[in-house]
Amino acid sequence: MGNYVQERSWSMGVEIAKVIEVGVALGVDFNGKEDSIGITIAQKEVEDENRLVETNDLLLGGTHSASTTMEWIMAELLQHPETMEKACKELEEVVGKDNIVEEFHISKLHYLDAIIKETFRLHPATSLLVPRSPCTTQNISEYTIPKGSRVFLNVWAMQRDPEAWENPLEFQPERFLGDAEKGDYHGNNYSFLPFGSGRRVCPGIPLAEKMILYVLSTLLHSFEWNLPQGTTLDLSEKFGLVTKMQEPLIAIPIAK
Numbered sequence: 427m428g429n430y431v432q433e434r435s436w437s438m439g440v441e442i443a444k445v446i447e448v449g450v451a452l453g454v455d456f457n458g459k460e461d462s463i464g465i466t467i468a469q470k471e472v473e474d475e476n477r478l479v480e481t482n483d484l485l486l487g488g489t490h491s492a493s494t495t496m497e498w499i500m501a502e503l504l505q506h507p508e509t510m511e512k513a514c515k516e517l518e519e520v521v522g523k524d525n526i527v528e529e530f531h532i533s534k535l536h537y538l539d540a541i542i543k544e545t546f547r548l549h550p551a552t553s554l555l556v557p558r559s560p561c562t563t564q565n566i567s568e569y570t571i572p573k574g575s576r577v578f579l580n581v582w583a584m585q586r587d588p589e590a591w592e593n594p595l596e597f598q599p600e601r602f603l604g605d606a607e608k609g610d611y612h613g614n615n616y617s618f619l620p621f622g623s624g625r626r627v628c629p630g631i632p633l634a635e636k637m638i639l640y641v642l643s644t645l646l647h648s649f650e651w652n653l654p655q656g657t658t659l660d661l662s663e664k665f666g667l668v669t670k671m672q673e674p675l676i677a678i679p680i681a682k
């Protein structure tokens with residue numbers, strides 16, 4: 427495997443191997459198509475390994491981040507029953523007890539949207555953004571960043587910065603209500619970058635945004651959730667390419 431694959435895969439050897447198998451089986455061919463920033467991939471003389479890396483980005487980028495985020499949202503809601511109650515009340519008002527959640531309800535679920543944003547703030551799936559590398563030497567404040575150096579953005583720390591966020595360690599979805607700029611997903615607010623920023627910003631934002639809101643609203647509208655009797659919740663994090671819960675969440679659904 428070439429350097430490109432090694433750099434992008436970091437410690438994910440096993441996962442990459444699985445994705446490569448899937449990519450080959452699917453016969454994925456990105457040749458001649460445009461990638462997320464509009465470059466015709468054919469111009470880059472796509473080699474096999476590049477195609478596999480694109481497949482890897484799509485499969486891993488679109489699955490682990492969303493499922494891990496769902497787990498964190500449910501954990502935070504179980505930890506904050508009053509927030510769970512408010513979310514269920516919003517669902518009752520917008521969807522109604524005897525209906526099922528449908529796509530047209532999604533844009534009206536402002537409190538649920540704020541819950542998702544607050545979870546992204548405290549538990550960004552990608553704590554360290556993929557490294558950037560300046561093409562020229564740059565001076566920022568008292569720092570000199572030499573051309574070609576690798577710069578990691580610590581989104582986890584930025585989103586808990588007390589200068590940018592009031593009570594940064596508290597789970598308070600209300601902070602996002604009525605302030606669209608604060609919760610902007612497209613990387614324009616540098617205190618909130620759950621999907622990255624700039625030319626490599628996540629191309630899956632519209633899908634992820636709808637998918638998470640849809641799944642969450644259905645889970646809360648259809649079931650009441652509890653921890654198994656006699657257990658407590660552990661919100662410790664396990665740092666990795668995707669920051670997961672140290673102990674996977676176990677929750678019991680009871681049909682409403």
Ligand code: HEM
Nearest residue numbers: 483487488491492551552620621622623626627628630634
């Ligand atoms: C909760 C859901 C998701 C989160 C938190 C997330 C987060 C991210 C982040 C932080 C990046 C790096 C951006 C940067 O470096 O500036 C990224 C890149 C990427 N994401 Fe997502 N993502 C999610 C869902 C998805 C979905 C659903 C897809 C596709 C179906 C997707 C596809 C990608 C791809 C292909 C890249 C690489 C873009 C590039 O390097 O040009 N992601 N994502």
